[in-house]
Amino acid sequence: MPPATHRSQRxxxxxxxxxxxxxxxxxxxxxxKLSRLARLAYPYRRRAALSIVxxxxxxxxxxxxxxxxxxxxxxxxxxxxxxxLTTVVLAYVAVWLVNLAxxxxxxxxxxxxxxxxIFDLRRQLFAHLQKLSLDFFSRQKAGWIVSRLTxxxxxxxxxxxxxxxxxxxNSLTFIGAIVFLFILDWRLALATLTVMPLLFAAxxxxxxxSARAYAEVRNRIGDVSAHLQESISGVRVLQxxxxxxxxxxxxxxxxxxxxxxxxxxxVQSGLYFPFVEFLSTAAVVIVLWYGGSLVDGRDxxxxxxxxxxxxxxxxxxxxxxxxxxxxxxxxxxAAVQKVYTVLDTDPDMLDAPDAVxxxxxxxxxxxxxxxxxxxxxxxxxxxxxLTIPAGKTVALVGATGAGKSTVVKLLARFYDPQAGQVLVDxxxxxxxxxxxxxxxxxxxxxxxxxxxGSVLDNIRFARPSADDDEVKRVARIVGVHDFxxxxxxxxDTEVQEGGSGLSxxxxxxxxxxxxxxADPRILILDEATSSVDAESERRIERAMEVLFSGRTSIIVxxxxxxxxxxxxIVVVDEGRIAEHGTHDELLAAGGRYADLYRDWEATGLAx
Numbered sequence: 001m002p003p004a005t006h007r008s009q010r011x012x013x014x015x016x017x018x019x020x021x022x023x024x025x026x027x028x029x030x031x032x033k034l035s036r037l038a039r040l041a042y043p044y045r046r047r048a049a050l051s052i053v054x055x056x057x058x059x060x061x062x063x064x065x066x067x068x069x070x071x072x073x074x075x076x077x078x079x080x081x082x083x084x085l086t087t088v089v090l091a092y093v094a095v096w097l098v099n100l101a102x103x104x105x106x107x108x109x110x111x112x113x114x115x116x117x118i119f120d121l122r123r124q125l126f127a128h129l130q131k132l133s134l135d136f137f138s139r140q141k142a143g144w145i146v147s148r149l150t151x152x153x154x155x156x157x158x159x160x161x162x163x164x165x166x167x168x169x170n171s172l173t174f175i176g177a178i179v180f181l182f183i184l185d186w187r188l189a190l191a192t193l194t195v196m197p198l199l200f201a202a203x204x205x206x207x208x209x210s211a212r213a214y215a216e217v218r219n220r221i222g223d224v225s226a227h228l229q230e231s232i233s234g235v236r237v238l239q240x241x242x243x244x245x246x247x248x249x250x251x252x253x254x255x256x257x258x259x260x261x262x263x264x265x266x267v268q269s270g271l272y273f274p275f276v277e278f279l280s281t282a283a284v285v286i287v288l289w290y291g292g293s294l295v296d297g298r299d300x301x302x303x304x305x306x307x308x309x310x311x312x313x314x315x316x317x318x319x320x321x322x323x324x325x326x327x328x329x330x331x332x333x334a335a336v337q338k339v340y341t342v343l344d345t346d347p348d349m350l351d352a353p354d355a356v357x358x359x360x361x362x363x364x365x366x367x368x369x370x371x372x373x374x375x376x377x378x379x380x381x382x383x384x385x386l387t388i389p390a391g392k393t394v395a396l397v398g399a400t401g402a403g404k405s406t407v408v409k410l411l412a413r414f415y416d417p418q419a420g421q422v423l424v425d426x427x428x429x430x431x432x433x434x435x436x437x438x439x440x441x442x443x444x445x446x447x448x449x450x451x452x453g454s455v456l457d458n459i460r461f462a463r464p465s466a467d468d469d470e471v472k473r474v475a476r477i478v479g480v481h482d483f484x485x486x487x488x489x490x491x492d493t494e495v496q497e498g499g500s501g502l503s504x505x506x507x508x509x510x511x512x513x514x515x516x517x518a519d520p521r522i523l524i525l526d527e528a529t530s531s532v533d534a535e536s537e538r539r540i541e542r543a544m545e546v547l548f549s550g551r552t553s554i555i556v557x558x559x560x561x562x563x564x565x566x567x568x569i570v571v572v573d574e575g576r577i578a579e580h581g582t583h584d585e586l587l588a589a590g591g592r593y594a595d596l597y598r599d600w601e602a603t604g605l606a607x
Contacts, residue, residue, distance in 0.1 A: 037160065037336065040117045040124075051109035052168060054102045059172040061099035066310035067180060068092050073303030106165060114161030122153050125339060133348035134414045135374065143229030147222040148342050152335035159332035166325045170318035177314035184304050184311070191290050192312065195279045199319070202279075206272040206323065213265045214330035215337075220258035222338070227254050273320060280316035284309060349413065351433050358436040361425045362390035363521045363552030365411060370420035372410060380406045382575045384420070388568075393553040395566035397596060402572040404556045408524045411554070412443055424522070442520035446527040448511035450502070455484050456491040458510055462518035474517045477546050480509040516547055523553045541565075569593065 041048050068088050076085030126149060137145070181189040231238065231247055238247055287309060294300035365388040373379040380403045388394045396404040409415055410422050413429045422429045429437060442462065450458045459471045459480075472491070475481040483506060487493040495501065502510070515523060525544075544565055547553070557563050563583060570580040571593045578592045586593035 036340065037117070037121075037156070040120050041113055041160075043120075044113045044116055047109050048113045051106055051113060054106035054109065055165060055168045056172060057102040058099055058106055059169050059176060061095045061102065063173065063176040063180060063311075063314065064095050065092065066307040066314070067184075068095070069310065070184070070301070070303035070307035073306060074301045075303075078302070106169075110165050111161050114157065114164070117160050118153060118157045121156065121339070122149060125149060125153070125343060128343055128345075128347075131347040131350075132345060134409070135348060136345060141226040141230060142233070143226030144222055145342075146229060147225035148339055151221050151225060152338050155335035156332050156339070158328050163325055163328050163332070166321055170321045170325070173314050174318040174322070177311045177318070180311050181308065181315065184308050185291075185294075185300060187294070188287055188291055188300075188305075188308050191286050192283050192315070194286065195283050199276065199279050202272060202275050203319075203323065206268060206326075209268050210265060210326065210330050213261065213268060215334040216261040217258070217265060217334070219334075220254070220261045223254045224251070224258050227251050269324075272323065276316065276320050276323065280312070283312055283316065287312060349416065349434065352431055355431055355433045358424065358427055358432040358440065361427075361440055361521050364388065364390045364423075364425050365522065365552060365554070366421075366423040366426075367407065367410070368421045368423065370410065370417045370422060372406060372415065372417040372419075374415075376418055379418075380575050381410075381417075384575070384577055386570060386577060388552060388554065390425075390552055391550065392567045393548050393555065393565055395555040395557045395563045395569045396572055397557045397563060397569060397593065398572035398578075399596070403575045404572050405526055407572070408443065408526055408554060408556060411522070412441060412524065413437055440521045441524070442515040442518045442522075443524045443526060444508075444511050444515050448504075448507040450495045450507055450510060452495065454489075454492045454494055455487065455510065458495055459513045459517060462514045466517055471513075471517065475513050478509060478513040478516055479542055480506075480513050483509075512544075512547060521551055523547055523551050524556075525553070526556045571596070 068091055072085055072088040072092075075081060076088055129145065129149075178189075181192065227250065231251065238244055287305075291300060291305040291308060295302055295305055365386075367384050367386040370381055370384040371379050372381045384403075384407070386407070396407060398404050406415075410417055411424075411429075413422070413434055416422075416430055424432075424437070451461065456468065456471055459475060460466050468491070472481060475484060475491075484491055484493075525547075548565060555563070555566060557566075563569055567582075568580055569583060569586055571578045571586070571591075573592050579586060579589065581589070587597060
């Protein structure tokens with residue numbers, strides 16, 4: 001096949017690809033993304049309507065200026081009629097005052113509505129994120145999620161505040177300018193339209209490419225945010241393994257991809273907007289040459305020609321403004337798509353339509369024929385049957401990955417089993433509301449997380465209504481009071497992010513106090529002592545004696561020392577209940593527990 005034919009096919013393919021890109025954008029816009037945004041403005045519809053009225057007034061008053069100028073020149077100055085000139089000047093001042101008042105009203109109302117829409121969207125997105133299951137957060141990087149709440153929402157802010165004003169006023173100005181051009185002189189108007197085919201072609205080229213470019217920009221900024229979040233969270237590991245330089249290279253690569261994506265949008269704008277300016281100048285040249293000849297032949301008034309040139313600016317300037325708005329629109333549409341990707345993610349753990357409030361429970365826990373896997377094709381638990389009587393303490397032990405923590409995640413209803421039932425006092429957890437379940441259940445995880453705020457606030461997090469005396473009473477019971485009093489500001493000491501200013505044992509004791517303040521009927525300790533030193537562990541063990549009293553307690557045990565508080569030990573092995581009984585019974589049986597105990601003794605964890 002001749003080279004020219006290959007080139008022709010490539011060019012045709014490229015043109016088809018551009019058309020597909022443009023069609024995909026139109027399809028995206030038609031997927032109710034904009035209408036969903038518009039619905040957020042519905043509560044503020046009166047102010048929004050008033051702002052649109054103000055925009056119309058601003059546009060009409062702006063368009064009146066050149067027309068008044070033509071009357072002043074032709075009927076006032078050239079005709080030497082001072083009365084007409086005075087009337088036009090007074091009208092011009094009146095129009096200017098109206099324009100000034102309407103501009104202020106338009107800016108205030110549009111910004112007010114826009115900021116409230118952004119506030120509502122961010123709140124809606126955050127509330128939806130809180131409903132999503134743990135599985136969603138395990139699949140998505142924290143930086144990616146934060147980027148949705150920050151970068152993407154910020155990208156929308158410019159659209160719903162300045163963008164709406166730009167769209168309405170410039171669209172009306174463009175249409176009004178065309179009308180006035182034809183009213184003033186249809187011959188000059190037709191002459192001006194000779195540049196429109198080139199302008200139309202350039203606009204199609206710009207839009208087809210910028211749609212893809214701005215989608216790429218949103219992807220790349222999300223990658224950068226995710227990497228930064230990960231690097232900051234793991235800075236101690238980076239420094240410990242001397243990986244700072246390699247991490248900088250990874251960030252530099254992600255940052256370079258973001259820079260290059262942005263650069264492509266700059267190049268496209270740098271080609272398009274100067275070309276529009278060139279066409280605008282070309283139109284003025286055509287009008288001056290052709291209009292000048294008409295004036296010279298006494299076929300056109302000089303005031304009309306001056307007004308016509310003024311309206312040319314009102315014709316081309318809106319096109320440039322709308323094209324610049326298209327840049328904002330593209331960035332916003334890419335951001336909208338990502339925001340609604342999150343909002344359209346259905347929570348896995350919804351309350352059933354007929355869910356009821358879980359009544360005050362005694363605390364009997366039962367797993368009946370439970371099968372569950374984070375990947376349904378790879379079960380972590382298989383046909384598990386387990387009963388924990390109310391008020392008893394049960395320890396779940398087993399090798400890493402055996403399924404111990406999965407049991408407590410099902411009990412807290414972070415997940416539902418694929419088969420079988422999880423029951424509390426005979427109530428299937430799928431048929432009760434999650435809030436009523438978690439009001440009677442507390443989980444102390446392996447890594448105690450503390451929030452920004454004071455120590456007092458962190459303990460009171462479990463029950464915000466508790467007064468200071470109640471918090472301190474619980475702290476004394478758990479054994480946290482003495483070390484808290486020794487902090488610089490006592491209970492008012494500000495906790496650093498994640499509690500990094502405290503030791504692991506101190507953070508864990510605070511989390512125990514938080515759990516005790518909640519006074520749950522069911523308490524879960526998920527390897528809560530696995531990463532503390534011996535002294536902290538002894539304090540935590542004393543706190544456990546208080547925590548376990550009078551409630552159903554489930555311990556996911558890593559250290560065997562924790563197991564001695566249990567009424568029964570359940571051994572989980574490869575997703576099944578291998579055996580259960582007391583410490584002495586299981587040792588005498590010589591089964592899986594006895595093997596684990598010997599391993600623990602060898603490593604010193606049985607102490």
